[in-house]
Amino acid sequence: MTKMPKQRLHPLILVTYFLSSLVNWFVICFVVMNFHFIKDIPLPQLLGLAATIATATSFAKYWLFTFEVGDQALTINSGLLFRQQRHIPYDRIQTLQTKRWFYMIPFGLKAVVIETAGKSGDDGDAQLPMVKDAVYQELLQRQHFAAAKPEVPSVSLATGEASQAASYKINSRDLNEYALTSLGLAPVILALIYGYTKISDLVPKPWLSLAVSSVQHAEWLLLAMLVLGLLILGTILSYLQLMIRYYGFTVTRQHRQLLTERGLFQRRTVTSDLDRVQAIVVKQSVLRQLFQLATVQTVLASTLSDDEESEMVVMPVLRTDQVWTVMPQFLPWLPTSQPVITAIPWLGQWRMIRNAVAVAMIPVVGWVIVARATAGWSLLLPVIALFLGRYAGQHTGIGLVADYLVAQEGSLFSRTLTLVPKKRIQAATIPQSIWMKRVGLAHLAVSVRSGDAEKKVTVRYLPLQVARQYYEWYRA
Template sequence: MICKPRRLSPAAILFFFYKDIKNLFIPVVIFAFATFKQARFWTIIGLVAVFILVIVGDLVKYMTFSYQFFNREILVRKGIFVKKVNHIPYDRIQNVTVNQWFFLKPFKLEELEIETAGHSEGPEVSLVAVSVTLKEELNNYRKQFKATVTTGEEEDDAEVSNSQSYAITWRELIKFSVTSPAFLSGLLVVLAIYGKAQHSISKQMYVAMAKEFSHLGWIVVVVGMSLIILIFYLISVFALIARYYHFNLRMENNQFEMQYGLFKTKKTSISQNRIQAVVVKQTLLRRLLHIASVKLVIISNSQKENTEKDIIVMPVIETAKLQPFMRKFFPSIPVNNCQTITANVGTYYYDLRNAIIFSLLTDLLIGLFIFRISFILNISVVILSAIFWITPAYLNARRAAVTVMDDKYVFLQNNYLTSKNSYYVPKNSIQLLERRQSIWLSQKRFAHLRLSCRSGIGERNLKVKYLPQSQIDSVIVWYKKDSKFR
């Protein structure tokens, strides 16, 4: 079956224009500020010329872009002077992502991104402003292709065709949103903008502002700053609720399908064979509220949004539902075999010893500058540095663990700042397993372990430190078993 070449919707011109303006915005603004005072007329002419060139380029891009479905592949043609033809076999397609902004819903249009097993930086094909039925049509072509390749695969699909689904509740979503520190990033952006703009503020303005603040009093200033923080916090809460609105996870035919979003509905399909590890993440506050997030470490080409980190397969779930969820969507992972490992006394000793040393060095360096200023300030520095260094060290020691689950999976747990990360890693995803041990640790029978697997377009290194050598050696033996270097 071969369909005729198709064009994108005319709305694609607006998408092309938006992306071009977004890329050109900063250099155009710099050009305008640099030349407007000296040559206003030519600045305006230049801006109009850029605008016209962008419009013409987007029209040409739209007219020369087409896609076509064949029995074995999808063919994408684009370009006028340099014509590019992209052949994408159906069996190479790994991830399919659908983005639909709210203003596209009335027109039944969406953006379709297709990733393959290649290593390009981004999706191989991005079909903007196409019909909402195109993804289903693409899936039908892929199923027909699989059916023609092998008859045995059809039977395998029948075994896994029983779909599983899970949707987060409003209670879980609200807990997740109100415990997110995302608002801090907004404050950092504002401070960064202020840092760049402060050189353009005159000293007279600083003096005038200082006088105004002195009349208002410190209480009013503190209240004002608190209101600013509260506004950023409420905005971040609303943004997270809008982002993961009606989050629904579905698994069928070895594909994870996620759909979520209020203003921008996002639909993502991920092939199970791209999954390198499953991660359960809990911040300290979310651990107290008994909620967690489930993420996937995957092979991906895209460097946008979450794919440069981990794919969130379930943004929030109550810990009481976690094991049933894992058994339902990841039946190959023997979560029942994962026994809690009590942290070793030696692990606490090494982590806390290092933290105390760093804390004392911090006190010494800062104390050299402030020891004559105030005794209370010195005590405050000592307390804060102890909290800063010792708290993460204690959590590192308490949460560091690694154990073999069965012949196929290993469980690794570590701590990052105050986040507890639990990794379920299959043996075939591990690219490197390294044991590190100094001569002093060798005498005490302790060692470090580094596990490396692919993540995005790079690699992910999972580390645990100061564990008994027997635990790490058991993982090394497990990894070598039935492998090529045994």
């Protein structure tokens, strides 16, 4: 591979820099307008000064930002007042991500985010905010070449050789099933309620009192229609959010590289080496269990820059019986059949129910003390907690597949199955309280690397001898 000359970002980045800087300077002007030595300056002149400074700083920032795709590493020079040079060897790159807004498509541009092994919080991100697609492709090839070494041994492969390419693109039916079976309705409804409280502060009090009085004298049918309307609106918003986010989702595996791409208004791609995969997670909400659907994610050794998710989604929705036949094409060390899970004993399940109900009783007691007249509604909380605890207990278990630990957890009507290679486990512990010791129960907690932190997988209320058995398996 030949060395590429020193380059600058695409000139279109000047528009982004200018708008961002202009907003910042407008805010500064708004803050300092009340100072005696500033308030005498006419507002048009003050805003013109802000625009001039924003233009100057934008051009300076553009000119001082350079990067060089070298033979062994990527070098980035940036900084306006404080110059910074970042040197990133290709073998230290954990993942390559791109973000592509719709206005960048006609120019063939992308924003490239480089996640490194030395990442610490957001400071470990190296970014090329606007470059040609050829730059991304060159970085991708150099990362793949630098990381070339034997693949992670697989448990078994679905078909063919481990190096065989595989590709999948979500269709309209699967995307609709994924969006319609999401449990994202609850946060949307909370957002609507929060929005109502903010709007109610702006509405004149007489109008609000009239509206409340009208509702109080309305028929129950009208109230039911209002609640139903809120649920329908929340469902539509949740549905649209997921449709926009996962529009055109594709996953491709080429040799040891795994690439996902998604998004309607902003296309996002994540490219990672299979060696960076620390664990595989199969998630099912109670609704998706009913329809026999599952979501497959991977835990990576780097932190995704996308704030919406902490794990890389490899397959948004898939039939449960296809997880172990289709996914090994993309993740070659997955088993080709459903792992056998040993459930925790009834004694452990009972403790999960007891804990859930005990926590739910705390707000019930407060409700009774503060508003005794309406405290009857609070009794719904322990009833819901009882079902939550029962669900968690029934869907908690543990198992082994060759050199891979299989841990299943149930929480908030969602079942999560995590498959961790033994060599990826960073630590294993057996927490046990004095009350658990009396009945011979214990937790088993294993930690794997997840970005610059750790992900802890805990199987609760196992028989002590079972927990020790798995602990010794890890130590062996």
